[in-house]
Amino acid sequence: MTxxxxxxxxxxxxxxxxxxxxxxxxxxxxxxxxxxxxxxxGMRFGTAISHxxxxxxxxxxxxxxxxxxxxxxxxxxxxxxxxxxAPGKLEFGPAxxxxxxxxxxxxxxxxxxxxxxxxxxxxxxxxxxxxxxQPAKAVEQLMRTHVSTVCGHFGKAIKSWDVxxxxxxxxxxxxxxxxxxxxxxxxxxxxxAFRLAREHAPQAQLVYNDYMRGDAGSARHRAGVLTLxxxxxxxxxxVHALGLQSHIGSWDLSDSGxxxxxxxxxxxxxxxxEVTGMGYDLLITELDVNDRRLPADIAKRDAGxxxxxxxYLDVTLSYPRLRDILVWGLADNISWLQTWYEAPRQDKLxxxxxxxxxxxxxxxxxxxxxxxxxxAPPRQG
Ligand code: G3I
Numbered sequence: 001m002t003x004x005x006x007x008x009x010x011x012x013x014x015x016x017x018x019x020x021x022x023x024x025x026x027x028x029x030x031x032x033x034x035x036x037x038x039x040x041x042g043m044r045f046g047t048a049i050s051h052x053x054x055x056x057x058x059x060x061x062x063x064x065x066x067x068x069x070x071x072x073x074x075x076x077x078x079x080x081x082x083x084x085x086a087p088g089k090l091e092f093g094p095a096x097x098x099x100x101x102x103x104x105x106x107x108x109x110x111x112x113x114x115x116x117x118x119x120x121x122x123x124x125x126x127x128x129x130x131x132x133x134q135p136a137k138a139v140e141q142l143m144r145t146h147v148s149t150v151c152g153h154f155g156k157a158i159k160s161w162d163v164x165x166x167x168x169x170x171x172x173x174x175x176x177x178x179x180x181x182x183x184x185x186x187x188x189x190x191x192x193a194f195r196l197a198r199e200h201a202p203q204a205q206l207v208y209n210d211y212m213r214g215d216a217g218s219a220r221h222r223a224g225v226l227t228l229x230x231x232x233x234x235x236x237x238x239v240h241a242l243g244l245q246s247h248i249g250s251w252d253l254s255d256s257g258x259x260x261x262x263x264x265x266x267x268x269x270x271x272x273x274e275v276t277g278m279g280y281d282l283l284i285t286e287l288d289v290n291d292r293r294l295p296a297d298i299a300k301r302d303a304g305x306x307x308x309x310x311x312y313l314d315v316t317l318s319y320p321r322l323r324d325i326l327v328w329g330l331a332d333n334i335s336w337l338q339t340w341y342e343a344p345r346q347d348k349l350x351x352x353x354x355x356x357x358x359x360x361x362x363x364x365x366x367x368x369x370x371x372x373x374x375x376a377p378p379r380q381g
Contacts, residue, residue, distance in 0.1 A: 031362055034355075035070040037370050038325065042379030043317075044108065045369075046071025046326040048286065051094035054334050056101070064330055064360050066105050073110040073285070073326055074098060075336075080116070081123040083150060092153055099157050110285075110326070111154065111201075113162035113209060114147060115193045117186075119178040121165075127179045135183035143180065143189075144196055151200035160205040160324075162243055162285065163197040164190050168210060173224030190228070191237045198238040208232075209243030209285055214268030215252035215260075222271045233278050241281035247328070248312055249290035249305070249353070250343040256307035265315050272319055281321045286328035287312075288353040289365065290337055292345045301352055306364035313372035320379050325369070333358035 034045040046069045049055050049062075055075070056062060065072065076082055077095040084090055102109050119127060131138040151158075167190055169176050175186035184192065190208075197206050208229070212221040225242070232239050254260040276282065287309075294304040316322065329335045337351045345351060350358075355366035 031366070031370070034068045034366070034370060034373070037373050039070070041373055041376055042323060043373065044071045044324045045069055046073065046324065047330045048073050048075040048326065048328045049098060050075035051077050051098055056098050060360055061331065061334070064356065066107070068330065069107060071108045071110065071324060071326060072102055073112045075329070078111055079113060079121070080146065081121065084123060087125055090149070099154070103157065109158055111158040111161040111204070113165040114150065114197060115163065115180070116165040117167040117176045117178055122178055129179060131183060139180050139183045140192065143192060147196040148200050151197065156203050158201065158204055160207060161197055161201055162209040163206050164193050165209045166211065167208070168221055168224035168228060170212070170218065170221035173220035173227070175228065187231055191232065191235055194237045194239055205240045206238055207241045207243045207283065208239050209245060211245040211247055212271070213248060213252050214264040214271065217251050226271070226274055229275060229278055229280060239280065241283055242275050243283055243285035244316065245286040246284045246312065247286060247288055247290065249293065249308055253290070253293040253304070253308055256311050261311060265311060269315050272316065276319055276321050282319055283322060283324040284316060285326050287325065288328045288335060288337060290343055291352055292343055296347050296349055298352065302364045305352060306368040309365050310368040310372050313369065314375065317372055317376035320377055323379055327354060329354050331356040331358060331360055
């Protein structure tokens with residue numbers, strides 16, 4: 001039997017329907033787009049999108065992104081290992097295609113990311129590189145070439161860059177080491193990354209992006225990020241904002257309103273106070289909710305995910321320095337969490353971590369985001 005979604009997809013693909021119609025059907029009752037709700041508060045709403053078959057390649061999913069978002073980030077296609085899988089072998093095609101589409105729709109694009117500090121996410125060839133007798137110089141040259149090539153290619157299309165991603169080891173709060181940090185020193189390497197980004201992407205907001213949370217298990221991570229931000233400030237490193245990845249739920253999900261929930265949010269507020277107190281802006285870069293701690297029952301699970309979202313956003317959006325909210329995928333079926341084996345559901349049921357289900361129908365999490373934005377203080381200017 002042909003499902004409703006397949007029919008809608010076929011019609012949309014054949015351009016038989018105006019852009020809004022497939023969406024209105026796929027979603028059920030009409031909702032005011034999240035981007036419009038956000039815009040009234042001087043904010044933007046967006047999502048990560050990959051070039052893959054079930055995201056950018058799916059007309060219905062693409063239409064949903066267009067309807068809800070005025071900001072996107074490429075989920076994988078602008079990572080160094082994707083752009084340069086072998087030295088000098090540059091692959092800009094998939095990212096360019098998505099960016100051209102976004103530009104045509106008036107959707108802004110964030111860049112993710114120039115340097116991902118976990119060694120396993122650097123291109124493998126970088127780790128194998130022999131940096132010769134003057135390794136610090138060679139690393140600096142490699143970093144310069146990378147930043148100038150990538151920022152030169154994308155140019156003004158990118159107004160916000162995750163310059164450095166996940167530099168702090170959550171286990172001990174220390175800076176991670178990798179092939180680039182060892183010759184230069186981790187702090188100096190991070191400092192250089194931001195200076196190069198300022199030189200080659202002078203138009204862009206420069207962001208340090210990480211996944212610290214409010215719960216006790218993340219205390220060292222938070223402390224390490226605060227230390228890093230303080231050091232960078234002391235050095236005059238051009239960092240404009242902290243990207244709050246906001247992958248919540250994995251370790252920190254507790255019943256909304258519980259003592260633990262309240263304590264975690266109080267710690268989170270303290271953390272954000274310190275970050276903004278140092279003069280940094282904030283943005284939510286990768287919001288989703290791992291539901292492994294919630295019951296199998298879908299209604300209860302969706303309600304729990306929505307409550308966690310609302311609690312988290314109420315605190316986080318109370319900071320007017322935060323203007324952009326991005327989720328890490330709009331629909332459950334395409335979420336990275338479906339295949340993340342570090343924190344799976346014990347019952348092996350598919351996760352429900354995003355605002356829309358696999359049929360692109362709005363879930364309570366979407367309502368929670370809308371309500372939290374409506375309740376947030378308006379941003380000035
Ligand atoms: O494209 C290849 C495909 O050719 C190959 O056959 C297949 C086999 O494994 O792998 C495909 O690549 C995968 C890629 O996603 C695209 O689907 C990689 O294995 C997989 O590791 C990669 O995972 C991504 C992960 O970052 C690592 O880059 C996730 O999609 C992506 O959601 C995740 O995103 C990160 C952020 O960048 C940083 N913050 C945390 C967040 C979640 O982990």
